[in-house]
Amino acid sequence: MVLKVGLIVDNPLRDLEGLVLLAYQLAKKGHDCWLVPMYDQTFDVRAIGLDYLVLNYLRPNNVDHAKLYMLEGVKVAVLDTEGMAGRSAEEFAGFVNKTGFASKLNAYFVWGESQFRAVLDEGAVPKETLFLTGCPRYDFCAEPWRKSLPPRKVDLPYVLVNTNFALTNPRFSAGTGTELQNMLKVGFSEESALRFVQDAKLAQNGMIELVQYLVEELPELQFVLRPHPFENTSPYEVISHRGNFQIRQESTSVEWVNHALALLHLNCSTALEARMLGVPAITPAWLDTDEIRIPGPHAVSMHCQTREELLEVMSDLSRQDYSRDLNVQGGDELLRQLYFRIDGKASERVCEAILDTAARPANRMDWGRPSIRTVWLTRFRGLMGYRLFSWLLGVFNPQKRPENRAAKYFSVNQVGEIVQRLYKVDPLPKQVNVSAMNEAELPSRKMASGRSICIHASLGDGA
Structure with a gap:
């Protein structure tokens, strides 16, 4: 039986490449795999008629949707794109358990050994539906998939500056206040959330001043600043007039770190x-x-205690003087605890677990009823269809118009380019096809967004 599997794509900059690899693995097994934009999932899951859906997270805001999918006969799993959410494995397990629904899913995939143990100890997910897999996007840090990464996008060698201030500098939400409310919803106390915001704002300002200082002091050294995919680039443009500085937000972080x-x-x-x-x-x-x-990033990094010490380190790099040891000892055990095995096989493990749980009998347990609001809103979407509902939504909330969410979408060409790179290092006995959504071929064309993309295989040679 050919399964129709859906993978929710939250942010293409971060998630698309790893999910295309997972889809590629499913296609190798002869199944159809759909990449579904997160904001269009309530339409496209029903338009396609999926058998199995992999959510990008389970939090209080999407539990009702998960319940409805399962009530409609779709098997549902979670591969958390924020697999290190929280500052410890125990905090992450608390987030998983907060919904009270993770135990009802067909599968829950976790990245590392510490998260696996914490989720079990919390009692959030039963052992038979909890899978230790690693995260597919880190398969590109190991062979053979590292060979598929694109060539360097900057002519000269560079220092990569990665910022992580999506909370205080959000790209997709209305502002810090909205992000603060989201923190409260997933379990942070108000006091802790406010302290975090305050410290993060000071840290962001400090990073901007530091990078500006380094760029001016080391004109011979190239700097590429890549903000978090959920960050706005505008606060960093104060440095953009310098010839040895660039802001780049395309492609994955792994691609940029690799070079x-x-x-x-x-x-x-x-x-x-x-x-x-x-x-x-x-x-x-x-x-x-x-x-x-x-803790994780802190543990594997060299700590410079002053701006002057950091300048000395960067000066060595500009002179290509590598006598200073910048490598931090240890870290392999930490990687295993957080990411399991960096062996290029996380996508294979997730693929096998999907096929395993897809073959199991459907759950017959009491899932609890979704809220009346969610049920009626879903029916309203069904009556109106994607185009009319999206137009109305944009009228009442312009921020949710498709053109204002362009960074959340991806194209057939983008997906096809990734598949071509994968095929070069892992040629298949089957032809891998990348197809745009053809509404005429779907069970419910009225519900189709036209934005989901299918990866599937057929007999033949080449990709």
Whole structure:
């Protein structure tokens, strides 16, 4: 039986490449895999008639939708794109357990050993539906998939600066107040959330001043600043007039780290990606605080205690003087706890778990009823269809118009380019096809957004 599997894509900059790899693995097994934009899922899941859906998270705001999908006969799993959400495995497990619904899912995939144990100890997910897989997007940090990464996008060697201030500098929400409310919804106390925001604002200002200082002091060294995919670029444009500085927000963080001389960051998980790829990670320790500190990136980074010390390190890089040891000892055990195995096989493990749980009998347990509001809103969407509902939504809330969410969408060409790169390092005995949504071929064309993309395989040679 050919399964129709849906993968929710939250932010293409961060998530698309790893999910295309997972879809590629499913296509190798002969199944149809749909990449579904997060904001269009309530339409496209029903338009396509999916058998199995992999959500990008389970939080209080989407539990009702998960219940409705399952009541409609769709098997539902979670591969959390924020698999290190919270500052510890225990905090992450608390987020998973907060909904009270994770135990009802067909599968829950976690990234690392510490999260796996914490979720089990919390009792959030039963052992038979909890899978330790790693995260597919980090398969590109290992062979053979590292060979599929694109070539360097900057002519000269560069230091990569990754910022991580989506809360105080949001790209997609109305502002910090909205992000603060989201923190409260997932379980932060008001006091803790307010302290975090305060410290994060100070840290962001400090990072801007630091990068401006380094760029001016080291004109011979190239700097590429890549904000978090959920960050606005405008606060960093104050530095953009300098010839040795660029702001780049396209492509994945793994691609940028892979070609960097070093990574400069403050509590950014890309420090762990740098560790996977053998690139030194450096952090300005004087800007850090207990409230914003994230243990994993902190542990694998070289800590510079003053601006002058950091300048010396960067001066060595500009002279290509590598006598200073920038590598932090240890870290392999930490990677295993957070990401399981960096072996290029996380996508295979998720694929096998999807097929395993898809073959199991459907759950017959009491899932609890979704809210009346969600039920009636879903019916209203069905009556109106995608185009009319989206137009009305944009009238009442212009921020939700499709053109204002362009960064959340992806194209057939983007997906096809990734598939071509994968095929070069892993040619298949089957032809891999990338297809746009053809509304005429769907069970419910009225519900189709036209934005989801299918990856599937057929007999033949080439890709």
